[in-house]
Amino acid sequence: EIVLTQSPGTLSLSPGERATLSCRASQSVSSSYLAWYQQKLGQAPRLLIYGASSRATGIPDRFSGSGSGTDFTLTISRLEPEDFAVYYCQQYDISPFTFGPGTKVDIK
Amino acid sequence: QVQLVQSGAEVKKPGTSVKVSCRAFGYTFTGNYLHWVRQAPGRGLEWMGWINPYSGGTHYAEKFQGWVTMTTDTSSSTAYMELSRLKSDDTAVYFCARGGHYAEYLQDWGQGTLVTVSS
Numbered sequence: 001e002i003v004l005t006q007s008p009g010t011l012s013l014s015p016g017e018r019a020t021l022s023c024r025a026s027q028s029v030s031s032s033y034l035a036w037y038q039q040k041l042g043q044a045p046r047l048l049i050y051g052a053s054s055r056a057t058g059i060p061d062r063f064s065g066s067g068s069g070t071d072f073t074l075t076i077s078r079l080e081p082e083d084f085a086v087y088y089c090q091q092y093d094i095s096p097f098t099f100g101p102g103t104k105v106d107i108k
Numbered sequence: 109q110v111q112l113v114q115s116g117a118e119v120k121k122p123g124t125s126v127k128v129s130c131r132a133f134g135y136t137f138t139g140n141y142l143h144w145v146r147q148a149p150g151r152g153l154e155w156m157g158w159i160n161p162y163s164g165g166t167h168y169a170e171k172f173q174g175w176v177t178m179t180t181d182t183s184s185s186t187a188y189m190e191l192s193r194l195k196s197d198d199t200a201v202y203f204c205a206r207g208g209h210y211a212e213y214l215q216d217w218g219q220g221t222l223v224t225v226s227s
Contacts, residue, residue, distance in 0.1 A: 031211075033211060033212075033213075035213040035214070037153075037214070039153075044203055044217035044218065044219055044220055045145075045153065045203075045214070045217055046217070047213060047214060047215050047216075050208060050211070050213035050215070051211070051213075056215065088152065088153055090153070090155070090213070090214070092211060092212040092213055095167060095169065096155055096169035096170065096171070097143075097155045097169075097212060098155065099152055099153040099154070099155065100152075101152050102152050102153075
């Protein structure tokens with residue numbers, strides 16, 4: 001199975017700062033079948049990015065995704081108070097459709 | 109507006125089974141695959157498998173083959189996930205999620221159902 005590694009585990013930043021989250025795959029993810037989700041405590045995950053770089057409906061343009069092959073990045077250009085949450089990447093190329101362990105973005 | 113509404117919390121004894129439902133609103137139920145994902149307390153997300161409501165075809169993660177069953181009732185736009193031979197480490201929140209357009213990203217999620225397995 002494809003193992004996804006996310007770094008850092010925790011990112012401590014202030015509102016207004018830029019956040020850069022990394023997701024690395026143990027083998028190439030073809031057709032960029034890579035998604036990013038945001039999850040807040042006690043809530044279901046929310047789709048942010050699919051196809052490595054396409055924003056889901058209603059997602060603000062401060063969220064952007066990039067990358068291909070084995071290295072992918074989620075960037076939040078300027079953190080808003082509601083962006084402090086846990087972020088997961090997921091590959092949906094090869095079953096099982098694995099998730100990374102998550103990156104927690106918390107307030108510095 | 110798309111909504112996936114799941115059944116309520118369950119408490120089960122080890123060795124028994126649980127069946128969680130997920131009713132869909134706001135889209136054509138047979139138009140997208142329906143996935144199940146679980147999350148143990150304080151842990152990450154684990155993908156379990158999908159069902160194609162149009163054909164009834166299923167695909168389960170190898171880990172769950174033989175003890176998960178996913179079904180649908182198209183007359184009520186409802187999907188079901190049944191997990192058998194429950195163990196304490198099956199205690200988790202179980203989510204249903206709608207697959208994407210021609211690719212299986214998870215574009216809409218149910219609110220989650222907490223299943224607690226305890227003697």
